[in-house]
Amino acid sequence: MSAKIVARSAEKRFQTRAGWMTALHDFDLEVAEGEFLCLVGPSGCGKSTFLRILAGLDHATGGEVRINPGPDPRQPLANVVFQEYAVFPWKTVLHNVAFGLEMRGVGRKEREAAAHRWIDKVALTRFVDYYPAQLSGGMKQRVSIARALANDPQVLLMDEPLGALDAQTRAVLQEELLQLWEESRKTVLYVTHSIDEAVFLGDRVVVMTAHPGTLKTVIDVDLPRPRDLSVMATPEFAALTGAVWDALRDEVRRAMAEQG
Amino acid sequence: MTPKPGSAGPRWSGERPAADGPAPAAGAPPTGGAAAWAWPLGVLLATFAAGFAFDLWTRGWWALLGVGFVCVVLLAQELETRLALRWRGAFQRALALGFPLSLLLIWELLAGSGILNPRWFPPPSQIAVALWELTVSYDRFNRSSLIGRPWLVPEFFAERGWEGVQALVRESHVWATLSRVLGGFLIGAFPGVLVGMVMGLNRTVRMMLDATMSAIYVLPKIAIFPILMLVFPNPFGEGPKIAVVAISAFFLVAISTMAGVQGIDKVYLEAGRNFGASRWQMFRHVILPGALPIVFSGLRLALGTALIVIVAVEFVRADRGVGFLIYYYWQVLVTPRMYAALVVVMALGVGLTALLQWVERRVMPWRRG
Numbered sequence: 001m002s003a004k005i006v007a008r009s010a011e012k013r014f015q016t017r018a019g020w021m022t023a024l025h026d027f028d029l030e031v032a033e034g035e036f037l038c039l040v041g042p043s044g045c046g047k048s049t050f051l052r053i054l055a056g057l058d059h060a061t062g063g064e065v066r067i068n069p070g071p072d073p074r075q076p077l078a079n080v081v082f083q084e085y086a087v088f089p090w091k092t093v094l095h096n097v098a099f100g101l102e103m104r105g106v107g108r109k110e111r112e113a114a115a116h117r118w119i120d121k122v123a124l125t126r127f128v129d130y131y132p133a134q135l136s137g138g139m140k141q142r143v144s145i146a147r148a149l150a151n152d153p154q155v156l157l158m159d160e161p162l163g164a165l166d167a168q169t170r171a172v173l174q175e176e177l178l179q180l181w182e183e184s185r186k187t188v189l190y191v192t193h194s195i196d197e198a199v200f201l202g203d204r205v206v207v208m209t210a211h212p213g214t215l216k217t218v219i220d221v222d223l224p225r226p227r228d229l230s231v232m233a234t235p236e237f238a239a240l241t242g243a244v245w246d247a248l249r250d251e252v253r254r255a256m257a258e259q260g
Numbered sequence: 261m262t263p264k265p266g267s268a269g270p271r272w273s274g275e276r277p278a279a280d281g282p283a284p285a286a287g288a289p290p291t292g293g294a295a296a297w298a299w300p301l302g303v304l305l306a307t308f309a310a311g312f313a314f315d316l317w318t319r320g321w322w323a324l325l326g327v328g329f330v331c332v333v334l335l336a337q338e339l340e341t342r343l344a345l346r347w348r349g350a351f352q353r354a355l356a357l358g359f360p361l362s363l364l365l366i367w368e369l370l371a372g373s374g375i376l377n378p379r380w381f382p383p384p385s386q387i388a389v390a391l392w393e394l395t396v397s398y399d400r401f402n403r404s405s406l407i408g409r410p411w412l413v414p415e416f417f418a419e420r421g422w423e424g425v426q427a428l429v430r431e432s433h434v435w436a437t438l439s440r441v442l443g444g445f446l447i448g449a450f451p452g453v454l455v456g457m458v459m460g461l462n463r464t465v466r467m468m469l470d471a472t473m474s475a476i477y478v479l480p481k482i483a484i485f486p487i488l489m490l491v492f493p494n495p496f497g498e499g500p501k502i503a504v505v506a507i508s509a510f511f512l513v514a515i516s517t518m519a520g521v522q523g524i525d526k527v528y529l530e531a532g533r534n535f536g537a538s539r540w541q542m543f544r545h546v547i548l549p550g551a552l553p554i555v556f557s558g559l560r561l562a563l564g565t566a567l568i569v570i571v572a573v574e575f576v577r578a579d580r581g582v583g584f585l586i587y588y589y590w591q592v593l594v595t596p597r598m599y600a601a602l603v604v605v606m607a608l609g610v611g612l613t614a615l616l617q618w619v620e621r622r623v624m625p626w627r628r629g
Binding site for chain 1: 525527528530531532533534535536537538541545546549550552624625626627
C-alpha cells in the first residue's frame with residue numbers, strides 16, 4: 001500500500017521583486033496512513049509552504065505532491081488548523097465548527113449534530129453559542145481544531161497551531177490533542193518550531209534545512225503511546241530532543257546568518 | 261473635618277497645611293487635613309466675590325467661568341475619592357448629566373440678567389417655549405407646521421379621507437427633512453455598498469474606479485446641487501434634494517466598503533478556501549461579515565453627512581424642512597424659534613444615529629460586549 005502523503009522532488013519557487021526565490025527544493029517525503037508526522041526547521045525553511053501546498057492554498061512549481069488515494073467527493077482531502085486564531089469572529093462556536101460541513105452542503109440538522117459531538121470532545125459544551133471574542137486563546141484554538149476534525153478530512157494539517165499560546169495552555173492542549181488523535185488515528189502533518197512539542201507529539205520528526213527548504217534528516221520517535229506529559233521527564237525524551245537539536249542547530253545558524 | 265485613617269490613599273500623601281495653598285480667601289471654610297478640597301473652594305468663592313466687587317461679571321465673565329470650571333473639576337475629583345465605591349458610578353452619571361444642565365442654567369442666568377444679549381442668545385426657557393409653540397401651532401403664512409399636527413389626523417381623515425392625512429404630512433417640516441435624509445441615504449447607501457464590494461473584490465475594477473472615486477470623494481457634494489437642479493425637470497422639487505444626499509452617501513459608503521473588504525484578514529479567506537467555500541459561500545460567510553464593521557463606520561459617516569447636506573440644501577432652496585425653519589426664523593429675527601429648530605436638528609441626529617446603532621447591533625451580534 002502506498003503512503004498517504006507523497007512528495008517527490010517537490011519544488012516551490014516564488015517571484016518576488018528581487019527575482020525568483022526558492023522556498024522548497026527537491027523535497028521528498030512519505031507519510032503513512034494514520035501517522036503523526038512533525039515538521040521542524042528554521043523559520044523561512046518552507047515547512048509552512050509545503051503544508052499550504054497540501055492544503056490546496058498553493059501549488060508546487062515542480063515535482064509532485066499528492067494525497068492518496070486522491071480527491072473523494074465524500075471526504076475532503078485536507079483541512080488546516082491555522083497558526084493564528086483563524087476561527088471566524090462573526091460565527092458562534094457551533095457555526096464555526098459546522099463551517100466545513102455547511103460548505104459541503106450537509107443539512108443543518110446533521111451538521112449541527114456533528115458539531116455538537118466535536119464541541120463536547122474539546123470540552124466547550126458550555127460555550128456552544130459564544131462568539132470567539134468571548135473566548136480565551138486556548139478555547140479559540142480548540143474551536144479551530146474541532147472545526148477541522150468535524151469536517152473529517154483524509155489528512156489533518158496543523159500549522160504551528162499552539163504557537164501563540166502561553167506555555168501552560170500549550171501543554172494542556174498538547175495532551176488533549178494526543179487524546180483526540182488516539183481516538184481517530186487520522187494522518188497528521190504538524191508544523192512547529194518547538195522541538196519538545198515535535199518529539200512529544202510525533203511518530204517521526206522531519207528536520208528541514210534552511211532555504212531552500214529540503215529534507216535534512218528524519219528522526220523516529222519510539223516513545224510508547226499513549227503518551228502524557230510525564231514522558232518529557234524521561235532520558236529517552238531528552239536523547240531524542242538532543243538528536244533533533246543536533247540536526248537543527250547548523251540550519252538555524254545558517255538561516256540567521258543569511259537573514260543578518 | 262479630618263480624613264478617616266482607613267481612607268489614606270495616595271491623594272492624601274500630599275496633604276499640606278492651608279497656608280501652602282494659593283491664597284485662601286477670607287470666606288474659606290476651616291482648613292486642616294481637608295486642604296485638598298478647601299483651597300479650590302476658597303479660590304472659587306474668592307473669584308466670585310472679586311467678580312461682584314470689581315464688576316467682572318460684565319467685562320470678564322469668561323475668565324470667571326474659566327476659573328470656576330477648573331475649581332469645580334478639582335472639587336468633583338476630591339469628592340469622588342471620598343465616595344464609597346458603589347456610589348462612584350452614580351456620581352459619574354450625575355456629573356455627565358449635571359454638567360450640561362448647569363451649562364443651561366448658567367446660560368439662563370446670564371441671558372436673564374442681560375450679560376448675554378438675549379436677542380442672539382435667548383435663554384433656554386424661551387427656547388423651550390418656542391419649541392412648544394412651533395410644535396402645536398400652524399404657520400398660516402408658510403402653511404406649515406413642525407411635526408404635522410398629528411392630533412388632527414382623525415378630524416382631517418373624517419373630512420377629506422387619506423388626502424387630508426397626506427396634507428398634514430406635507431405641511432410637516434420634520435417629515436420633509438426626515439424623508440429627504442432617509443430616502444437619499446438609502447438610495448445612496450445600497451449602491452454604495454454594492455460598488456464598494458465589487459471594488460474591494462476585483463482588482464481591475466478597483467484600478468479603474470479608485471482615482472475617479474477619490475477625486476469625487478473630496479468634492480463637497482453640496483457644490484453640485486446647482487447641477488442637480490438643472491438636471492431634474494423640477495429644480496425646486498424633492499428630486500435634486502434627495503439626489504444630493506444620495507450622492508454624498510454613495511461615495512462615503514462605497515469607499516469605506518472597499519476598505520472593509522480589502523482589510524479582511526487573509527487568514528479568514530484562506531480558511532474559507534481550505535474548507536471548500538464556493539464563490540457565493542465565500543462572499544456570504546467570509547467577505548460580507550468580515551467587511552461589515554468598516555461598512556457600518558462608513559454608514560455612520562454617511563448619515564452625519566446626509567444631515568449636514570440636507571440642512572444646507574434647505575437653507576438655499578426649500579419651503580419645508582428644519583433647515584428652512586432655521587433660515588426663515590433667522591431672516592425674520594425670531595431667534596428663540598431659530599434655536600428651537602436647531603434643537604430639532606439635534607434630536608433628528610440623535611434619533612437617526614440611535615436607529616443606525618440598533619440596526620448595527622442586530623446585523624452584527626458578535627460585536628456586542
